[in-house]
Amino acid sequence: KQWYQRRVRGKDDLVSSAEFGQWKFLREIPFDSERKRMCVAYQTSDEVFILAKGAIEFLLPLCTTWLKEENAKHPEPITDEDREEIENKAKKLSGLGMRV
Numbered sequence: 858k859q860w861y862q863r864r865v866r867g868k869d870d871l872v873s874s875a876e877f878g879q880w881k882f883l884r885e886i887p888f889d890s891e892r893k894r895m896c897v898a899y900q901t902s903d904e905v906f907i908l909a910k911g912a913i914e915f916l917l918p919l920c921t922t923w924l925k926e927e928n929a930k931h932p933e934p935i936t937d938e939d940r941e942e943i944e945n946k947a948k949k950l951s952g953l954g955m956r957v
Contacts, residue, residue, distance in 0.1 A: 913947045
């Protein structure tokens, strides 16, 4: 089962893949070379969510929380040390030829 993070009324929460499958696709915002990301918008019964993917150096500064452990169910605030750890891991993976 996959989990997706969402922010609801200022509080982070997780959504299961089953619940995510019930979301209605609204639109895609294509990749933009200035923003270095693309987004998709989905609607639940009462809210709209925007999911983004793109260059880590552009997305990471926008993050306020993260799932620190692989099986974590509750997001934690992201610290400067966490950001540095994430950037270092991304550089290592990138150096191995992997997309991050």
